[in-house]
Amino acid sequence: MEKKNVTFADIAKYTGFSKTTVSRYFNDPDSLTVENQDKIAEALKILDYKENKLAKVLANGKTEIVGIIVPNLYMHYYSDIINHIISTYEKYNYKFLLFSGNGNVDTERKYIKELLAYNIEGMIILSHTIPSEELASYDLPVVAVEREDKHVCSVKTDNCMGGVQAASLLVKSGCDIVIHVNADVSTDVPAYGRIQGFKEFCESNNVEHRVILTELGNNFDENCREIEKLFAELEELYSDKVTGIFMSNDTHANILLNVIFRKYGKLPPKYKIMGFDDSPVSREAVMPISTIGQQVDVMADEVMQVLIMQMDERKKRRPQPLKEPVHKVVTPILIQRDTAYPINSSQSM
Amino acid sequence: MEKKNVTFADIAKYTGFSKTTVSRYFNDPDSLTVENQDKIAEALKILDYKENKLAKVLANGKTEIVGIIVPNLYMHYYSDIINHIISTYEKYNYKFLLFSGNGNVDTERKYIKELLAYNIEGMIILSHTIPSEELASYDLPVVAVEREDKHVCSVKTDNCMGGVQAASLLVKSGCDIVIHVNADVSTDVPAYGRIQGFKEFCESNNVEHRVILTELGNNFDENCREIEKLFAELEELYSDKVTGIFMSNDTHANILLNVIFRKYGKLPPKYKIMGFDDSPVSREAVMPISTIGQQVDVMADEVMQVLIMQMDERKKRRPQPLKEPVHKVVTPILIQRDTAYPINSSQSM
Numbered sequence: 001m002e003k004k005n006v007t008f009a010d011i012a013k014y015t016g017f018s019k020t021t022v023s024r025y026f027n028d029p030d031s032l033t034v035e036n037q038d039k040i041a042e043a044l045k046i047l048d049y050k051e052n053k054l055a056k057v058l059a060n061g062k063t064e065i066v067g068i069i070v071p072n073l074y075m076h077y078y079s080d081i082i083n084h085i086i087s088t089y090e091k092y093n094y095k096f097l098l099f100s101g102n103g104n105v106d107t108e109r110k111y112i113k114e115l116l117a118y119n120i121e122g123m124i125i126l127s128h129t130i131p132s133e134e135l136a137s138y139d140l141p142v143v144a145v146e147r148e149d150k151h152v153c154s155v156k157t158d159n160c161m162g163g164v165q166a167a168s169l170l171v172k173s174g175c176d177i178v179i180h181v182n183a184d185v186s187t188d189v190p191a192y193g194r195i196q197g198f199k200e201f202c203e204s205n206n207v208e209h210r211v212i213l214t215e216l217g218n219n220f221d222e223n224c225r226e227i228e229k230l231f232a233e234l235e236e237l238y239s240d241k242v243t244g245i246f247m248s249n250d251t252h253a254n255i256l257l258n259v260i261f262r263k264y265g266k267l268p269p270k271y272k273i274m275g276f277d278d279s280p281v282s283r284e285a286v287m288p289i290s291t292i293g294q295q296v297d298v299m300a301d302e303v304m305q306v307l308i309m310q311m312d313e314r315k316k317r318r319p320q321p322l323k324e325p326v327h328k329v330v331t332p333i334l335i336q337r338d339t340a341y342p343i344n345s346s347q348s349m
Numbered sequence: 350m351e352k353k354n355v356t357f358a359d360i361a362k363y364t365g366f367s368k369t370t371v372s373r374y375f376n377d378p379d380s381l382t383v384e385n386q387d388k389i390a391e392a393l394k395i396l397d398y399k400e401n402k403l404a405k406v407l408a409n410g411k412t413e414i415v416g417i418i419v420p421n422l423y424m425h426y427y428s429d430i431i432n433h434i435i436s437t438y439e440k441y442n443y444k445f446l447l448f449s450g451n452g453n454v455d456t457e458r459k460y461i462k463e464l465l466a467y468n469i470e471g472m473i474i475l476s477h478t479i480p481s482e483e484l485a486s487y488d489l490p491v492v493a494v495e496r497e498d499k500h501v502c503s504v505k506t507d508n509c510m511g512g513v514q515a516a517s518l519l520v521k522s523g524c525d526i527v528i529h530v531n532a533d534v535s536t537d538v539p540a541y542g543r544i545q546g547f548k549e550f551c552e553s554n555n556v557e558h559r560v561i562l563t564e565l566g567n568n569f570d571e572n573c574r575e576i577e578k579l580f581a582e583l584e585e586l587y588s589d590k591v592t593g594i595f596m597s598n599d600t601h602a603n604i605l606l607n608v609i610f611r612k613y614g615k616l617p618p619k620y621k622i623m624g625f626d627d628s629p630v631s632r633e634a635v636m637p638i639s640t641i642g643q644q645v646d647v648m649a650d651e652v653m654q655v656l657i658m659q660m661d662e663r664k665k666r667r668p669q670p671l672k673e674p675v676h677k678v679v680t681p682i683l684i685q686r687d688t689a690y691p692i693n694s695s696q697s698m
Binding site: 254262 | 414439456460463464600611615634
């Protein structure tokens with residue numbers, strides 16, 4: 001707005017090419033050598049050619065746009081990692097077309113088809129609906145985040161390590177029995193690792209433990225009802241034991257804490273609670289909840305690196321397809337707060 | 350992928366135009382009449398021409414892409430309304446380039462400049478950094494959401510009504526004095542209406558009241574410290590009165606509730622609390638918090654309607670610029686939960 005538009009004549013003058021050549025760059029770039037294409041592209045940049053994005057797309061498909069498909073932004077984990085991914089703009093200059101599928105696989109497929117027509121350079125997939133085999137068939141750089149990833153590159157948290165950390169802290173905080181409550185997740189989903197890590201730690205350390213795989217419902221009210229029921233059962237079963245409960249996420253851990261608080265006006269020392277995610281509710285709870293934090297900032301950067309590696313390869317004259325998908329695993333962080341913290345003797349109380 | 354690419358020859362055959370005419374449609378659309386442009390555009394759609402998005406952009410600037418600038422996705426209000434806006438894809442077919450400015454006005458300006466180069470059709474602005482006068486100068490359809498909006502179209506909650514609703518419920522729940530805690534917000538920001546509505550209700554109903562304008566800090570730990578201090582003061586000042594406290598958002602209301610709960614193991618009947626936003630924390634709190642809900646689904650749809658009205662006008666042969674910016678106001682909803690609810694006699698306790 002502040003300055004005069006750059007014309008084909010300006011570009012011709014700057015590069016020494018004829019106006020016809022410049023025009024061919026936009027309309028039929030393949031009729032120019034790659035070197036001459038690069039010279040003109042460079043000139044457009046220097047002259048701050050207004051239509052340079054579209055020109056670039058036409059010349060070499062570099063839209064600098066990446067699509068993101070997320071299940072929703074309602075769950076804090078998703079909005080948090082999306083916030084970090086889109087904030088990489090300053091570092092990598094990619095722009096992001098964001099879509100939220102809300103679990104509708106047909107809408108997601110329709111949207112992806114549109115994305116491809118826009119010549120986006122790559123896709124970041126956080127939603128679980130489309131199998132990785134189908135994602136791989138799009139013939140586009142893809143990074144899957146914290147989901148099934150057999151056929152595509154991915155970034156995920158070391159959930160197994162998270163399960164170990166949670167069980168270990170509960171034991172250190174004096175529990176006689178530790179219990180993990182989770183949904184019956186499929187073994188090819190990263191979150192399954194939480195169950196695995198929890199079990200492995202308990203078995204190899206001879207800790208009395210139990211894994212409860214159960215559906216706690218799809219909304220907050222259902223969650224509350226189910227967790228209240230569950231707690232009543234546990235209280236009857238383990239009335240004589242210091243009981244550590246590792247919930248599969250902070251939302252559920254917070255509901256459990258509130259159920260106990262409403263009954264006792266406090267968290268009695270006989271109960272220890274662990275969450276997972278380090279979402280805001282874990283800090284904002286009536287008592288700060290001990291949890292396992294995913295390093296979303298690190299994950300967001302890994303996502304971009306794995307994606308850019310693939311996108312850059314495509315821009316080479318003879319791109320080499322990846323032999324195997326790359327899977328990056330990020331270590332989670334144990335966050336000790338008030339609902340579970342180590343005591344000196346693990347047999348106290 | 351599943352089918353053969355549509356060629357210029359296919360389009361020529363279908364439309365009855367020569368291949369040269371079809372080529373001109375892509376390279377120099379203005380050399381064709383609008384009618385012929387439309388015929389070819391229609392054919393591209395029917396034939397499912399793969400590059401139709403780019404073709405469309407070149408022909409008439411209809412990218413069907415809208416830019417969104419948000420301050421962050423961390424605050425639930427933002428991620429919630431963004432979720433609703435991007436979910437309008439199924440209804441309106443617009444795609445969204447999302448950017449989070451994190452308060453950096455220079456990065457926002459740089460990003461917007463890039464957006465313009467992509468020929469986006471419009472912009473939705475939730476961030477507060479760039480004055481509306483500057484936004485209007487971009488000469489692009491803009492809708493501002495819940496922010497200063499003097500020079501651009503906007504959608505906002507009726508914050509004044511929200512302030513009235515909050516004060517009214519506190520009085521109905523038996524408070525002798527009602528207190529509103531807020532930051533010292535500028536009068537041109539919609540959130541200022543909360544203060545105004547609260548005051549107006551109390552003054553015209555002769556309710557003992559107080560407005561405390563104070564900074565509660567920029568992060569959770571600062572918030573906790575400040576709210577703890579504030580509560581200690583209020584408790585001393587109004588020890589003999591049923592005290593209603595209307596916090597400016599649910600996060601602060603929840604912190605206040607937790608401060609009281611940690612002290613008393615419950616919310617004593619002498620205290621009533623109201624939040625604002627109906628964010629998840631208001632439901633997930635140790636006791637469900639009464640609050641004022643913004644109708645984000647309604648707001649998201651209003652945003653798209655105000656934007657599409659402007660974008661459609663631009664596509665006309667002789668677009669008429671808006672004489673004045675359009676401002677839509679959405680009514681908030683009073684949500685009665687456990688921290689403040691009407692009693693029969695307003696003088697009980």
